[in-house]
Amino acid sequence: MAEVQxxxxxxxxxxxxxxxxxxxxxxxxxxxxxxxxxxxxxxxxTFSKPNVMDLGLPAKPDPNAPKPPPTEIDLxxxxxxxxxxxxxxxxxQQDQAGLNDQTLIETxxxxxxxxxxxxxxxxxxxxxxLFTVIIKxxxxxxxxxxxxxxxxxxxxxxxxxxxxxxxxxxxAIYDKKVGNSGAxxxxxx
Amino acid sequence: MARVKPKRxxxxxxxxxxCDVAFLLLTFFILTTQFKKPDVEQIKPPSSISEKxxxxxxxxxxxxxxxxxxxxxxxxxxxxxxELLDKMGEKYGIAFDNxxxxxxxxxxxxxxxxxxxxSYLALPEDEQKNFKSPTGIPMDSVNRQLVDWVxxxxxxxxDYKLAIKGDVTTExxxxxxxxxxxRDIKFLNFWLITSQEGKPNE
Numbered sequence: 001m002a003e004v005q006x007x008x009x010x011x012x013x014x015x016x017x018x019x020x021x022x023x024x025x026x027x028x029x030x031x032x033x034x035x036x037x038x039x040x041x042x043x044x045x046t047f048s049k050p051n052v053m054d055l056g057l058p059a060k061p062d063p064n065a066p067k068p069p070p071t072e073i074d075l076x077x078x079x080x081x082x083x084x085x086x087x088x089x090x091x092x093q094q095d096q097a098g099l100n101d102q103t104l105i106e107t108x109x110x111x112x113x114x115x116x117x118x119x120x121x122x123x124x125x126x127x128x129x130l131f132t133v134i135i136k137x138x139x140x141x142x143x144x145x146x147x148x149x150x151x152x153x154x155x156x157x158x159x160x161x162x163x164x165x166x167x168x169x170x171x172a173i174y175d176k177k178v179g180n181s182g183a184x185x186x187x188x189x
Numbered sequence: 190m191a192r193v194k195p196k197r198x199x200x201x202x203x204x205x206x207x208c209d210v211a212f213l214l215l216t217f218f219i220l221t222t223q224f225k226k227p228d229v230e231q232i233k234p235p236s237s238i239s240e241k242x243x244x245x246x247x248x249x250x251x252x253x254x255x256x257x258x259x260x261x262x263x264x265x266x267x268x269x270x271x272e273l274l275d276k277m278g279e280k281y282g283i284a285f286d287n288x289x290x291x292x293x294x295x296x297x298x299x300x301x302x303x304x305x306x307x308s309y310l311a312l313p314e315d316e317q318k319n320f321k322s323p324t325g326i327p328m329d330s331v332n333r334q335l336v337d338w339v340x341x342x343x344x345x346x347x348d349y350k351l352a353i354k355g356d357v358t359t360e361x362x363x364x365x366x367x368x369x370x371x372r373d374i375k376f377l378n379f380w381l382i383t384s385q386e387g388k389p390n391e
């Protein structure tokens with residue numbers, strides 16, 4: 001109660017007066033209820049809005065347009081990430097000739113794993129402004145992996161990244177890796 | 190001998206003003222709240238560090254369920270919805286009567302192929318809410334109704350924005366086919382709905 005009644009003592013033997021009842025209404029419970037409801041409505045309004053992330057897709061190349069000349073890509077300027085099944089992720093920095101079981105390395109989707117790889121690859125890149133991350137989700141990947149990896153792009157501030165399909169030779173080695181390893185492969189750094 | 194006692198006051202707070210403010214705010218929040226309509230199927234979006242909130246725009250939403258079905262949620266605008274239905278009907282050679290148009294204006298999300306849309310709209314509203322489509326809206330290389338929905342919506346009003354809400358376990362090939370379809374109609378910028386996750390400290 002916000003109101004503490006203090007009894008007046010004294011005036012012994014005075015005249016007995018009819019006690020005046022105060023007209024004050026105790027509003028504490030009403031205010032309590034009011035604020036409870038306010039809290040409820042405030043939380044429901046702010047949290048009903050979901051978060052979003054932007055995604056821009058590249059335009060499809062015009063089939064009639066002449067093909068651009070093949071550009072020379074320095075392998076150190078890019079890193080390729082393969083999103084596999086059961087949230088596994090592999091990476092490599094090789095072309096067709098250099099890619100084999102040893103150079104396709106498995107890592108983990110967390111700070112120690114993939115984020116470190118991207119950072120290291122970035123520091124190794126010869127032209128940092130051209131450093132590109134190529135994301136290749138396999139057919140075994142789930143939507144979550146895709147969103148996670150886009151998150152990593154935001155965290156590592158890799159602005160140049162692309163999402164594309166696996167090349168057949170990558171697919172072959174990926175299949176071999178996933179098919180072979182029943183036990184989870186040791187995490188590599 | 191009367192001792193001199195300090196006069197004690199009752200501790201009284203006048204709560205009228207506070208009460209006024211509280212209820213003013215309460216009224217405001219009650220009036221501005223929009224309750225989320227229940228989803229047809231449970232979808233748990235993946236978490237992300239993105240802190241951007243879904244903007245207030247004319248928004249169409251594509252829901253991708255865990256088993257790879259697509260639901261399309263057109264913009265909440267009765268007039269534009271009926272225009273959209275006309276256009277889709279025209280494209281697929283189906284004529285809708287007024288009752289079906291009214292039902293379409295009230296519908297939450299569509300998850301049926303065009304040839305079943307008529308019978309779906311004829312269902313009573315309660316059954317519509319509980320109707321779980323066995324197929325969803327078809328989206329593959331030959332039958333691209335989902336992309337058609339988006340395209341026709343955009344032809345009604347090119348300012349529409351698209352949000353995609355996928356489940357954590359939705360398979361990527363399904364999402365890819367949707368992305369490819371959207372690239373085909375040159376609709377390249379949209380949002381992915383995610384749930385909040387703490388920003389990692391670097």
